[in-house]
Amino acid sequence: MKVSIITATYNSEATIASCMRSVMEQTYASIEYVIIDGNSSDGTLDVVKQLQAEFPNIEVSILSEPDKGIYDALNKGVKRATGDVIGFVHSDDMLAQTTTIEHLVNTFKTEKTDGVYGDLQYVNKIDPTKVIRHWESCAFDKKLLKKGWMPAHPTLFLTREVYNKHVGFNLTYKIAADYDFILRVFKDDALRFAYLPEVITKMRAGGASNRSLKNIIIKSKEDYKAITSNNVGSFGTIIQKNVSKLNQFYKKG
Numbered sequence: 001m002k003v004s005i006i007t008a009t010y011n012s013e014a015t016i017a018s019c020m021r022s023v024m025e026q027t028y029a030s031i032e033y034v035i036i037d038g039n040s041s042d043g044t045l046d047v048v049k050q051l052q053a054e055f056p057n058i059e060v061s062i063l064s065e066p067d068k069g070i071y072d073a074l075n076k077g078v079k080r081a082t083g084d085v086i087g088f089v090h091s092d093d094m095l096a097q098t099t100t101i102e103h104l105v106n107t108f109k110t111e112k113t114d115g116v117y118g119d120l121q122y123v124n125k126i127d128p129t130k131v132i133r134h135w136e137s138c139a140f141d142k143k144l145l146k147k148g149w150m151p152a153h154p155t156l157f158l159t160r161e162v163y164n165k166h167v168g169f170n171l172t173y174k175i176a177a178d179y180d181f182i183l184r185v186f187k188d189d190a191l192r193f194a195y196l197p198e199v200i201t202k203m204r205a206g207g208a209s210n211r212s213l214k215n216i217i218i219k220s221k222e223d224y225k226a227i228t229s230n231n232v233g234s235f236g237t238i239i240q241k242n243v244s245k246l247n248q249f250y251k252k253g
Contacts, residue, residue: 001030001084001085001105001108001109002030002031002032002082002083002084002085003028003030003031003032003083003084003085003086003087003101003104003105003157004031004032004033004034004081004082004083004085004086004087005023005031005032005033005034005086005087005088005089005101006034006036006074006077006078006081006086006087006088006089007019007020007023007033007034007035007036007077007088007089007090007091008036008037008038008070008073008074008077008088008090008091009035009036009037009038009040009044009048009091010037010038010039010040010044010070010073010091011040011041011042011044012040012042012044012091012092013040013042013043013044013046013047015091015092015204016044016047016048016051016091017047017051018094018128019089019090019091019092019093019094020033020047020048020051021051021094022089022094022095023058023089023095024051024054024055024058025098026095026098026099026100026101026102027098027099027101027102028099028101028102028105031058031059031101032059032061032081032082032083033058033059033060033061034060034061034063034077034080034081035048035060035061035062035063036063036067036073036074036076036077036080037062037063037064037065038064038065038066038067038073039064039065039066039067040064044091045062045064048062049062061080063076063080068171069171069174070090071169071170071171071173071177071178072169072171074088074168074169075168075169075171078163078168081160083160084159084160085104085105085108085157085158085159085160086157086158086159086160086163087104087156087157087158088153088154089154089201090154090203092125092203092204092206093154093201093202093203093204094128094201094202095200095201095202096121096198096199096200096201096202097198097199100198100200103196103198104116104118104157104196104200107194107196108157108159108194111192111194112192113192113193113194114158114159114161114162114191114192114193115156115157115158115159115162115185115191115192115193115194116156116157116193116194116195116196117137117151117152117155117156117157117193117194117195117196117200118137118152118155118195118196118197118198118199118200118201119134119135119136119137119152119155119197119198119199119200120134120135120137120152120154120155120199120200120201120202120203121133121134121135121199121201121202121203122134122135122203122204122205123202123203123204123205124204124205125204125205125206128202128204132205133205134199135152137151137152137155137195137197138195139195140186140193140195142186142187142189145183145186145187145232145233146232146233146237147233147237147240147241148233148237148238148239148240148241149241150179150182150183150186150241151182151186151193151195152200152201153178153179153182154200154201154203155200155201156182158185162185162191165188166181166184166185166188168181169181173222173225173226174218174222175215175218175219175222176219176222176223176225176226179222179223179226180222180225180226180229180230183226183227183230183232184230187230187232220238223238223241224238
């Protein structure tokens with residue numbers, strides 16, 4: 001089973017090396033690494049090429065050109081990916097363990113599933129060993145969608161067939177395209193999902209959705225649009241979605 005991992009970058013010189021190493025040091029051998037760069041003006045591509053040379057046994061595909069934002073970049077990555085399974089590791093993120101992809105693949109095989117997801121840790125931007133927030137997921141039940149539940153998107157790996165069926169990210173969303181995509185996929189009764197109870201991804205704190213009050217308002221509006229357009233809930237779903245996150249700040253893994 002070939003796994004395609006996609007990283008979208010833009011002026012990510014400070015973090016791209018730790019991101020790439022977490023992918024390239026995986027124990028699982030059959031990995032394709034797709035780097036989609038938004039025409040960075042810093043040293044991002046220099047670091048990417050240095051790491052590519054350092055790990056010659058890893059199949060690496062690099063595209064650098066202007067894009068319409070991260071969701072456009074992720075869509076480009078999915079189109080370029082050739083793996084049986086596709087997942088994302090954003091340029092500020094890291095896979096939690098060197099065995100992460102091996103565990104994911106084993107779950108795909110044993111559970112005969114269309115998607116696998118796990119737990120996420122938000123970590124300090126400067127010191128990623130310091131956990132700020134622990135997002136512990138759970139086994140999927142479709143009823144959870146109406147309660148605002150979703151798997152942590154950075155931990156979600158899906159088969160190529162799922163992306164072929166559900167197209168990709170809707171670029172009319174600026175912040176919540178991942179939530180819209182997850183709702184489209186997880187309400188599909190033909191698909192099966194498995195929860196892997198371990199930390200898959202470590203994410204540096206400070207993402208776009210929580211960067212400012214303006215972005216929080218935009219995200220709330222987009223969440224409501226995603227919920228209603230996918231017929232999975234109402235305004236109360238947004239409230240439950242946000243309230244459910246509070247205990248993640250007290251649980252540090």
